[in-house]
Amino acid sequence: MIVLDGLTKRYGEKAAVADLTLEIEPGRVTGFLGPNGAGKSTTMRLITGLDAPTSGSALIGGRPYAALRHPLREVGALLEARSAHPGRTARSHLLGIARSDGIPARRVDAVLELVGLTSVARKRVGSFSLGMRQRLGIAAALLGDPGVLLLDEPVNGLDPDGVRWIRELIRSLAAEGRTVLLSSHLMSEMQDTADHLVVIGRGRLIADAPIGEVLGGSSRNAVLVRSPKASELRERLTHAGMTVESPGEGEILVTGGSLDDIGELAFRHGVPLYELSARRATLEQAYMELTAASVEYGEREAK
Numbered sequence: 001m002i003v004l005d006g007l008t009k010r011y012g013e014k015a016a017v018a019d020l021t022l023e024i025e026p027g028r029v030t031g032f033l034g035p036n037g038a039g040k041s042t043t044m045r046l047i048t049g050l051d052a053p054t055s056g057s058a059l060i061g062g063r064p065y066a067a068l069r070h071p072l073r074e075v076g077a078l079l080e081a082r083s084a085h086p087g088r089t090a091r092s093h094l095l096g097i098a099r100s101d102g103i104p105a106r107r108v109d110a111v112l113e114l115v116g117l118t119s120v121a122r123k124r125v126g127s128f129s130l131g132m133r134q135r136l137g138i139a140a141a142l143l144g145d146p147g148v149l150l151l152d153e154p155v156n157g158l159d160p161d162g163v164r165w166i167r168e169l170i171r172s173l174a175a176e177g178r179t180v181l182l183s184s185h186l187m188s189e190m191q192d193t194a195d196h197l198v199v200i201g202r203g204r205l206i207a208d209a210p211i212g213e214v215l216g217g218s219s220r221n222a223v224l225v226r227s228p229k230a231s232e233l234r235e236r237l238t239h240a241g242m243t244v245e246s247p248g249e250g251e252i253l254v255t256g257g258s259l260d261d262i263g264e265l266a267f268r269h270g271v272p273l274y275e276l277s278a279r280r281a282t283l284e285q286a287y288m289e290l291t292a293a294s295v296e297y298g299e300r301e302a303k
């Protein structure tokens with residue numbers, strides 16, 4: 001369990017993280033989302049003691065990172081900035097980290113196997129592809145078999161097989177009862193991996209809710225109806241207070257009413273239906289609505 005209480009980090013006038021209070025619970029994957037510059041990496045750095053908060057606290061199992069006796073056995077982190085020396089082999093890189101926390105060498109071989117790098121364990125990291133380096137970073141995070149994992153953009157550079165592999169790994173780590181905090185800009189990947197979402201913008205909390213709740217709260221949830229009497233149905237649904245659009249000939253898209261409401265209304269008025277189906281909002285759509293007001297480095301600035 002990770003507990004943030006009034007966590008704040010200022011760089012001069014600017015608050016990178018502002019008064020963040022939340023609990024990241026074990027046994028589920030918590031997705032950590034926010035526009036560029038929202039403060040995700042800073043939050044992860046504060047949790048892992050790489051930066052000190054200006055005020056507030058970040059506790060892991062009730063203690064700050066600096067007070068953990070065997071930090072690698074309690075927290076594993078894959079953070080963007082951490083990289084291996086290109087002249088070292090994968091195995092010697094991991095052995096160095098393992099030694100720093102009294103982790104036995106056999107664990108190094110076990111994590112190399114787990115991330116699929118056994119065959120290149122004695123190759124220099126400098127010759128690794130981005131995806132292989134990412135796997136090595138994940139191996140380092142898992143070295144101490146920690147109960148808490150912080151993964152900042154772990155799918156970066158991975159091919160589709162690698163992406164699927166990491167999704168399954170992350171889900172199994174959470175299923176074993178670990179606390180997993182995962183940041184990613186890939187919304188479809190997040191939708192498939194996370195159970196719970198924490199969304200921040202300009203350092204502040206925007207949402208802390210189960211993914212189903214975030215998706216259900218989107219205005220983009222709608223019902224698609226196809227009918228040979230679409231225009232009559234449109235009038236009746238509008239009269240009943242629903243909002244109706246016509247995306248195509250004989251089709252209407254309804255918000256403000258459930259499948260059951262629409263089906264019953266059509267039945268009452270003798271309107272035949274050829275299709276009645278839920279169009280669920282994607283995480284990308286729900287996320288865009290949530291963060292619209294807090295995009296810091298948007299298109300306008302970038303151009």
Ligand SMILES: Nc1ncnc2c1ncn2[C@@H]1O[C@H](COP(=O)(O)OP(=O)(O)OP(=O)(O)O)[C@@H](O)[C@H]1O
Nearest residue numbers: 011015016017034035036037038039040041042043
């Ligand atoms: N060392 C630093 N000195 C000054 N400002 C910083 C420093 N580190 C981060 N910031 C600022 O704090 C804000 C939050 O940055 P952070 O990297 O945590 O965002 P992020 O959500 O991880 O963004 P991204 O999605 O782009 O990785 C940004 O405005 C950034 O410029």
